[in-house]
Each structure stands twice: as C-alpha cells, then as structure tokens.
Amino acid sequence: MPDSNSQAGAYNYAYLDEQTKRMIRRAILKAVAVPGYQVPFGGREMPLPYGWGTGGIQVTAAIIGRDDTLKVIDQGADDTTNAVSIRHFFAKVADVATTTSTEQATIIQTRHRVPETPLREGQIIVFQVPIPEPLRMLEPRETETRTLHALAEYGVMQVSLYESIARHGRIAKTYNYPVMVNGRYIMSPSPIPKFDNPKLDRSPALQLYGAGREKRIYAVPPYTPVKSLDFDDHPFEVERWDECCALCGSRESFLDEVIVDDAGQRMFVCSDTDWCERRR
Amino acid sequence: MLPALCVSGLTKSFVIHAQGDLALPVLRDVALTVSPGECLALVGPSGAGKSTLLRSLYGNYRADTGSIRIRHDGHWVELVRAEPRRVLDVRRRTMGFVSQFLRVIPRVPAVDVVAEPAVRLGVGADDARRRAESLLEVLGIPAKLWSLPPATFSGGEQQRINIARSLIVDYPVLLLDEPTASLDADNRAGVVKLIHQRREAGAAIVGIFHDVSVRDALATRIHDVALPGTSVGVLA
Amino acid sequence: MKPILSVRGLTKSFGRRVACRDVAFELWPGEVLGIVGESGSGKTTLLNCLAGRLTPDAGSVDYDSAAYGPIDVHGLSEARRRFLSRTEWGFVNQDARDGLRMGVSAGANIGERLMAVGARHYGEIRHTASEWLGRVEIEQDRLDDRPTTYSGGMRQRLQIARNLVSNPRLVFMDEPTGGLDVSVQARILDLLRSLVQTLHLSAVLVTHDLGVARLLTHRLMVMQGGRVVEDGLTDQVLDDPQHAYTQMLVASILPV
Numbered sequence: 168m169p170d171s172n173s174q175a176g177a178y179n180y181a182y183l184d185e186q187t188k189r190m191i192r193r194a195i196l197k198a199v200a201v202p203g204y205q206v207p208f209g210g211r212e213m214p215l216p217y218g219w220g221t222g223g224i225q226v227t228a229a230i231i232g233r234d235d236t237l238k239v240i241d242q243g244a245d246d247t248t249n250a251v252s253i254r255h256f257f258a259k260v261a262d263v264a265t266t267t268s269t270e271q272a273t274i275i276q277t278r279h280r281v282p283e284t285p286l287r288e289g290q291i292i293v294f295q296v297p298i299p300e301p302l303r304m305l306e307p308r309e310t311e312t313r314t315l316h317a318l319a320e321y322g323v324m325q326v327s328l329y330e331s332i333a334r335h336g337r338i339a340k341t342y343n344y345p346v347m348v349n350g351r352y353i354m355s356p357s358p359i360p361k362f363d364n365p366k367l368d369r370s371p372a373l374q375l376y377g378a379g380r381e382k383r384i385y386a387v388p389p390y391t392p393v394k395s396l397d398f399d400d401h402p403f404e405v406e407r408w409d410e411c412c413a414l415c416g417s418r419e420s421f422l423d424e425v426i427v428d429d430a431g432q433r434m435f436v437c438s439d440t441d442w443c444e445r446r447r
Numbered sequence: 448m449l450p451a452l453c454v455s456g457l458t459k460s461f462v463i464h465a466q467g468d469l470a471l472p473v474l475r476d477v478a479l480t481v482s483p484g485e486c487l488a489l490v491g492p493s494g495a496g497k498s499t500l501l502r503s504l505y506g507n508y509r510a511d512t513g514s515i516r517i518r519h520d521g522h523w524v525e526l527v528r529a530e531p532r533r534v535l536d537v538r539r540r541t542m543g544f545v546s547q548f549l550r551v552i553p554r555v556p557a558v559d560v561v562a563e564p565a566v567r568l569g570v571g572a573d574d575a576r577r578r579a580e581s582l583l584e585v586l587g588i589p590a591k592l593w594s595l596p597p598a599t600f601s602g603g604e605q606q607r608i609n610i611a612r613s614l615i616v617d618y619p620v621l622l623l624d625e626p627t628a629s630l631d632a633d634n635r636a637g638v639v640k641l642i643h644q645r646r647e648a649g650a651a652i653v654g655i656f657h658d659v660s661v662r663d664a665l666a667t668r669i670h671d672v673a674l675p676g677t678s679v680g681v682l683a
Numbered sequence: 684m685k686p687i688l689s690v691r692g693l694t695k696s697f698g699r700r701v702a703c704r705d706v707a708f709e710l711w712p713g714e715v716l717g718i719v720g721e722s723g724s725g726k727t728t729l730l731n732c733l734a735g736r737l738t739p740d741a742g743s744v745d746y747d748s749a750a751y752g753p754i755d756v757h758g759l760s761e762a763r764r765r766f767l768s769r770t771e772w773g774f775v776n777q778d779a780r781d782g783l784r785m786g787v788s789a790g791a792n793i794g795e796r797l798m799a800v801g802a803r804h805y806g807e808i809r810h811t812a813s814e815w816l817g818r819v820e821i822e823q824d825r826l827d828d829r830p831t832t833y834s835g836g837m838r839q840r841l842q843i844a845r846n847l848v849s850n851p852r853l854v855f856m857d858e859p860t861g862g863l864d865v866s867v868q869a870r871i872l873d874l875l876r877s878l879v880q881t882l883h884l885s886a887v888l889v890t891h892d893l894g895v896a897r898l899l900t901h902r903l904m905v906m907q908g909g910r911v912v913e914d915g916l917t918d919q920v921l922d923d924p925q926h927a928y929t930q931m932l933v934a935s936i937l938p939v
Binding site: 314317318320321322323325326327329330332333334397398399400401 | 765788790794800805
C-alpha cells in the first residue's frame with residue numbers, strides 16, 4: 168500500500184508495486200517447494216543496471232517488512248560502495264532497520280560470500296546471482312539445459328570435473344562450485360568461494376537466490392542437504408591458508424590477500440568485516 | 448543312415464533386368480542326395496550350372512523353387528527361402544564352402560583368416576590359431592607368411608588359405624568349387640589327402656573337380672548337371 | 684530367442700516427399716543389418732526413425748530392452764529414450780564431430796557414459812577409458828588430448844569407443860567410414876568387424892559402399908526411393924541380385 172509518510176515519497180513500499188511483489192513471492196514459494204530448481208520470474212527494471220544485484224534486490228524487496236533488520240554485504244564487507252548503496256536504498260524505500268551484525272540481521276543480502284557467523288533459524292540469506300544455470304558453460308542451449316535438469320541428466324557436469332582433474336591434477340574450480348541440492352537438482356551457489364559451500368549444507372536459514380539479468384529465482388529451504396560435487400578419489404576440499412588474519416588472528420575464516428605497498432608487501436585479512444571486528 | 452543333404456525340384460534362372468529382363472534358365476528340377484562319407488562330384492560342360500548349383504546349395508545364390516534340406520543339429524533345415532540367420536547358423540556349424548577365389552579382407556593376417564570360423568564357433572583364440580597353423584603347415588604355407596594378410600599371396604597360396612579356412616571346422620557337409628585349381632602337383636596331393644581324410648571321417652561332400660585324377664581320388668558318385676533329374680552312376 | 688528390433692510399416696515424409704515407406708523387418712541378436720542405397724534413398728531417414736531421433740508418420744519400432752523389457756521406441760518417454768541412447772544403444776555418426784565433445788579430452792569423452800550412470804571414481808573411469816583407447820588402437824598417451832588434435836580416423840575410432848564403453852546391445856551406424864582415406868577406412872572396418880564379433884553386438888549400418896556392406900553385414904536391405912526393393916543374406920544380395928536396381932548397383936562398382 169502506498170505510504171505517503173515514508174521517506175521514499177512517491178515510491179511504493181520497498182520500491183516494487185504490490186503485483187510485482189506478489190509475482191515474486193509466488194516464484195519464491197515455488198522455488199522453496201522445489202529446492203534448487205530455477206523458477207523464471209518477470210524481472211522488473213530496477214534503479215541500477217544488470218550485474219549490480221538487481222535479482223537480489225527484487226527478492227529482498229518482495230520479502231522485506233518493517234519488522235526486519237537488513238544486512239548487506241559485498242565480498243564479505245559491509246562497507247563497500249555497493250553494499251552501502253543497497254543498504255541505504257532499502258532503508259529509504261522500506262523504512263527498515265539496518266545493521267552490519269550478522270547475528271542481529273533477519274535478512275542478509277550478499278554478493279559472493281556467506282557470513283562466517285553461523286546463521287540461525289528464522290534468518291533469510293539472499294544471494295545475488297549472475298548466471299543461475301550451473302551447466303551454462305558446458306551447454307549453451309537453454310532448451311537443452313532445461314531438459315537436462317528435468318531429466319536429471321548431469322553426466323556433462325561430471326565430465327567437466329573429470330576434465331579439470333585431467334588438466335590440472337585436481338578439481339580447479341574455486342568459486343561458484345556446483346552443488347547437488349536435496350539429491351535432485353544441480354545448482355549454482357552463486358560465485359561464493361568453495362570455502363563457503365559447506366555452510367549451505369543443512370543450514371538452519373532459508374537461502375534465496377535471485378538472478379536479475381537472467382530472470383530466475385531459486386531457493387534452498389532450511390535443513391536441506393547441499394552436497395558439493397566431486398569424485399570418490401578426489402573429494403571436495405575447501406581452501407586453506409598458512410597465514411592467519413593480520414587484524415584478528417582468525418584461522419577459521421576466508422582470508423583476502425591485500426597488497427599494502429608498491430614493494431608488493433601483502434597481508435591477509437578476513438573477508439567478513441563483521442566477523443573480524445567482533446574478534447578484535 | 449540318414450542323408451546329410453537332400454535336394455529336390457531345384458530350379459533357378461538368372462534374370463538380367465538391364466537387358467530387358469532377359470531370363471537365363473540354369474538349373475531345372477535338380478535332385479540329389481548326399482550321405483555322410485560320400486563325395487558327389489558335379490560334372491558337366493562349362494556353363495552347365497555346376498558352380499551355380501554349388502552356390503545355390505550354400506545359399507549364396509537364390510533358388511527360384513525347390514527344396515534344399517540339410518541335416519543340422521539333428522533336424523532337417525530347409526534352406527530355400529530360409530531366414531538369413533538360419534542360413535548363417537548352418538554355415539557356421541554344418542556346412543563349409545571352398546570357393547574358387549579367396550575374398551580378401553584387408554589387414555587380417557593369414558593365420559587369423561583361417562582361424563576365424565573356429566573362433567566364431569567359440570574356440571579360444573589361441574587354440575584356433577594353433578589349429579590354423581598346423582593346417583597351414585600341412586598345406587605347405589611357409590610360416591613367414593602366416594602373419595601377413597593374404598592380399599599379396601599368389602593364387603595358389605590364396606587357394607590354400609581358402610581350403611584351410613574351410614577345414615578348420617569339422618563341417619559335416621563340405622562344398623568344394625575347384626579346390627585344387629591353382630595348385631601344383633605337390634600341393635594338390637596334400638589337399639586331396641586332407642579332403643579324403645574328411646570324407647573317411649564322415650563328411651558329406653559335393654565338389655566340382657576339373658582335374659580328373661582329383662575327381663577319381665575323391666568322388667564316390669557322379670552327378671551330371673546337364674541332365675535334369677537324379678544323379679547317375681556310382682564311382683567305386 | 685526374440686528379435687531385438689521389430690519394425691512394421693515404418694513411413695516418414697517431409698511435407699509431400701515420402702522419405703521412407705512401409706519398411707518392415709526384424710533384427711535378431713548378433714545380426715548386423717546393412718541398409719544400402721544411393722543418396723536420397725531414405726536410408727538415413729530410416730536409421731534415424733529406428734534410433735528414435737525422428738518420429739515416423741506411421742508404423743512402429745519395437746525394441747527388446749534390457750532396462751524396460753519390450754518397448755515401443757516412439758511410445759517411450761523422452762527420459763527413457765535418452766537413457767537407452769546412453770546405455771543400451773550406440774550411434775556412430777558419419778562425422779565424428781557430431782558424436783563427440785570436441786572441447787574435452789578423449790578420456791572425458793569415453794568416460795561420459797560411465798559418469799552419466801553414476802561412476803564416481805576418477806581413477807577407475809580413467810583406467811576404463813584408457814583400455815578402450817587401446818582397443819580402438821589409439822595410443823594411450825593421447826588420453827588427455829582433445830579430439831581437435833586427432834586425425835579424422837582417430838576421431839572416428841574415438842567415437843566408436845565412446846559408444847561401446849557402455850556395452851550397448853544395439854549400435855546404429857551412419858556411414859561410419861564415409862569421407863575417410865581408404866587405408867584409414869580399412870583399419871576402422873577391421874576394428875568394427877572384430878568388435879561386433881567379440882562383443883556380440885547387433886547393428887544397423889547405413890552405407891552406400893557395397894564393399895563395406897560385404898565386409899560388415901550379415902543381411903542387406905536395398906533401398907530405392909524410400910522403399911526396400913530387395914533384402915536377404917548379404918552375399919546373396921550382392922552375388923545374385925534379383926531386383927533391377929540392385930543389379931544396377933552391383934554392376935556399378937568400379938573394379939580395382
């Protein structure tokens with residue numbers, strides 16, 4: 168319902184009109200009912216271009232309410248330009264409290280990372296997805312990939328993993344690592360590092376994935392098995408660092424490598440800014 | 448004792464469509480019987496249909512009417528208008544054919560060409576090869592040729608490969624089309640001996656033998672193809 | 684023993700052009716059936732109808748499957764038909780590129796059918812793929828090379844290996860040696876001959892080359908203008924052709 172008292176002024180609550188929100192909610196319900204299945208939706212024009220998170224924003228806009236507390240991160244950080252922009256956007260159009268604390272958030276919109284702090288029941292994590300189709304690089308035809316998913320014909324994905332081992336001696340994919348959801352659909356978890364894949368498995372939180380350019384929504388309901396693909400003799404492994412975080416000393420989080428001067432000095436710091444701050 | 452092969456009313460013409468459907472009758476109402484241990488020699492002038500008859504028995508030529516029955520697996524099997532797999536089964540286990548010319552398969556070594564009918568029957572590859580080698584030896588093919596494809600062999604050598612191939616399996620029925628045609632006297636004698644052994648062992652043989660001495664050595668009866676009806680005469 | 688394939692009244696048209704008309708036959712286990720004819724005879728259309736790649740306008744193709752029992756190829760769900768194509772059936776295309784993934788290694792190509800039905804041990808898949816490379820006479824150190832680096836004959840042998848790794852019962856072949864040099868052809872024909880024998884394959888082979896038919900097939904069907912004009916034992920059809928068209932075909936072979 169248009170709220171003339173909101174800061175947004177002429178905008179409907181959370182920017183999208185009610186019919187659009189309803190359409191997106193229906194898509195989300197369908198997605199939750201069939202974990203990992205890509206549901207097409209009528210993506211709207213958003214006030215930023217494709218590639219900047221329009222899918223995630225539409226999903227968040229459809230589910231957010233005045234009681235929510237929103238956290239937005241980009242590569243784990245709350246303070247990058249995009250994270251800040253999106254957070255301010257929702258503060259304005261949805262009249263909603265925002266936070267940088269993973270624990271306090273009810274909705275977390277993220278680009279390319281899952282927070283280090285374990286999520287709990289009742290939280291929703293919204294992923295920004297560039298290419299929702301995990302088979303896209305192997306099979307360019309949309310008609311064919313839809314058929315492959317429908318028939319669960321995933322040999323081609325296993326072939327690409329085989330090829331990676333043949334070429335590099337190991338499965339070389341380190342982000343956007345394909346997963347099998349609920350034993351049925353292969354899904355792209357968005358370009359999160361494979362380090363974060365285990366966090367998706369049977370997470371107590373609801374995972375929603377939005378791809379704005381490709382106009383697809385998919386979901387993983389709480390406590391759903393999410394298994395990273397591998398071979399019996401080349402099992403899935405996460406990244407490890409010799410170093411710890413230079414700021415907080417963490418040995419359990421995903422570390423970014425930062426070049427600090429022109430001499431090539433580097434240091435490793437947690438990519439999850441909230442996690443890092445809490446530990447210091 | 449039951450005959451091995453029983454032919455009656457066998458009639459065949461060739462129809463050449465390119466020449467206005469010209470019909471050339473070759474066989475008319477042919478009848479013959481061959482029993483185990485017999486060797487029936489087909490005689491007649493050139494063009495009379497000896498080869499045609501032999502090929503018709505093998506199923507290589509198609510009979511127009513009539514009956515060719517062969518004793519196979521303890522039953523009579525009618526070969527005229529039989530299903531291809533039936534004919535192939537009979538050829539695999541019961542009926543062997545030595546044609547005048549070796550059809551050359553590229554790349555396959557001579558010893559494997561000879562061994563193939565045995566391998567097809569389920570004989571182990573090594574066993575079959577050993578049998579093939581001993582046959583080739585008896586037929587006077589030098590060992591250095593065994594691993595070569597027969598394409599470059601002389602006519603006589605190819606013919607002996609052909610013969611070896613038809614003798615590696617103990618066919619109850621053997622059809623021989625001029626088996627000694629390209630052979631010299633020595634090799635001819637060797638082949639005659641082998642065929643004779645088969646006859647003594649109980650094979651039923653139908654053959655075309657141009658060489659009278661070969662025919663005398665092997666045939667127990669004569670069938671004149673030029674005359675319609677049953678075979679005449681008994682050659683002691 | 685039952686026929687592995689039963690075909691009745693198979694007819695397929697493209698608009699007003701009837702590509703194949705009223706084709707009927709039975710294929711028995713272990714048989715290799717050749718379909719010969721000149722361009723436009725309908726033989727490739729027929730093959731594609733048999734393999735479920737085209738839907739006929741009339742008639743039926745019944746296949747005695749190991750997975751589902753006797754089935755009607757065109758009445759089967761697409762999922763099952765695709766499953767059969769990856770397991771019990773093989774299809775060797777004339778151009779190997781149509782039957783291979785050119786962008787992945789030979790090992791991945793051969794291993795795909797195994798992975799498609801659940802093989803998950805890299806080392807074992809690789810080992811099986813390597814064995815098959817040996818069987819089709821490709822050097823095993825080419826296992827990680829892509830088919831783009833292979834010669835035409837090698838690609839065709841790779842395609843054969845890729846199809847046979849799943850131990851299919853029925854293999855469809857569309858001019859498997861078309862376009863290859865004669866010596867390369869000879870090698871592949873020899874390979875096909877021995878594989879068909881040792882693996883007890885049934886096969887339907889389309890070719891315009893009567894020499895290939897003589898070498899590989901037990902039975903032959905001659906097609907002209909979409910109809911089967913003659914069929915029978917291969918050596919009989921070639922040595923004693925009955926139909927005018929067959930006689931013309933046989934007489935047209937250039938002597939060497």
